[in-house]
Amino acid sequence: MEFIELFEYGFFRNAFSAALLMSISCGIIGTYIVTRRMVFISGGITHASFGGVGIGYFFGIPPLVGAAIFAVVAALTTENLTRRKILRNDSIIAITWSLGMAIGIIFIYLTPGYAPNLMSFLFGSIITVTLTDLLFMLVLTLAVTMFFMTFYRTILYISFDEQFAKTRGIPVMLMNYLLIILVALTIVLSIRIAGIILILSLLTIPQNTANLFTNRFGRIITGSIITGFLASVIGLYVSYLLNIPSGATIIFILVVIYLLGRLLKFITLNYHLWISEKLLKKPGRTGGS
């Protein structure tokens, strides 16, 4: 089936829109967490949200709502305990990470019958995205985009040197808490696409791909959005063609794009070296060495 014809299907249009929206929010948030070295913290938040999924099943509330509450609480707790240096940062992360998973497992076990869509929470399922999901994603993407556009420099300067930012009167604590909440919400809404286990890839691989070619914060964001979107659409199509899980396929494509990027960088670098060597050897040139 041709790629364009797929747009006749509602599920594909939804999936395509979800891919676009999440590429934008993950592109922005991912750049923030990668450059600020908060990837592991984000891993903790992601897995902690599984506790909310379990509680959601047990009490009959939408699992994603439960996940959102758990993710935000885990994010704020991690941030707070890290600031106060009560425990080592990585230990706090490991504890929230496993505690969330534990709560999730217990409550899913206690829920009578079987838990529908459990696998989609763990591994993602972009083709089952509903219009309600899309609406939430749209609101979040707009919020993240507007927040980063308004406070771009503030966020950049805090991320680079928090202490200095404080001396300039920037409300660092408030910004940190707002940002970690946005990180948590972005993670939860991306669960629909990549699932709890695979989500970190959406927040890290596009950024590192973009970072191969630029070292500007803003350009890493743009590059990540483009890479993320490209990979999601290709992944979606490939998963449809080969009838394999979409989330995993998208991540596989992300890594392939990253490796292609590395290869391209390697080739251009060596090409430039080769050119400059050739110029130096050119007869008639004097003074060079």
Next chain:
Amino acid sequence: MSKLQLELENISAGYQNKIVLEDVSLSVYEQDFIGIIGPNGGGKTTLLRVILGLIKPIHGNIRYFISRQEIGYLPQVNQFDEQFPITVHEVVHSGLSKGIRTGLLKHKSCNEKIEEILDSVGIHSLRNRSIGELSGGELQRTMLARAIISSPRLLVLDEPNTYVDNKFEIELYTILKRLNKTLSILLVSHDVGTITPYIKSIACVNQKLHYHPSNEISTEQLKIYNCPIEIISHGQIPHRIIKDHQQ
């Protein structure tokens, strides 16, 4: 008598039940140039952080007679993540940030100021480099530019002479001397000898603070060893010219 800028009264400060500074008092006046020396872990950086309002003292008072945002700050450079994607221009611009309105700073007016400052510390050509591509000395220049761009009234420098070559070190002190005409300077250094020719007074910090006012440094003695910084740092003089602490 020049104006008082800030006053620390019987300050004790530390981290998690560990006292680093005890009963420290210090007054900073306009056009002071105080060298803060002492062993590693003696509390030099903590003192600066208290002054900057980055940590709250456990005991004691600080009184500010200037706004806290009128204090320029150059932190130790080894604390930065070299892979962080930020350019020299952006770093220097962050020195102009003002609270939550940072995002709304007008670019055009800032740019002129940034260009000017970059020129004055000799890194204009590096303005579009990201900080990972800079040498230690270039990074120090960038940080100095960031600290002074807001025209502070007090400049606080934490080990600005680490990772720099001799050439820039002399240049740095020349710049500081020029700045000192209009602002006061607090300079932390682990190396007493290097800074002595330029400072007006010394504060020895090792949990407690001992202040040696300017008249205790014999400028005549220092003039003999005037130019090459290194000779002074290896000589005995710096240890002899200040009085013993009265316990």
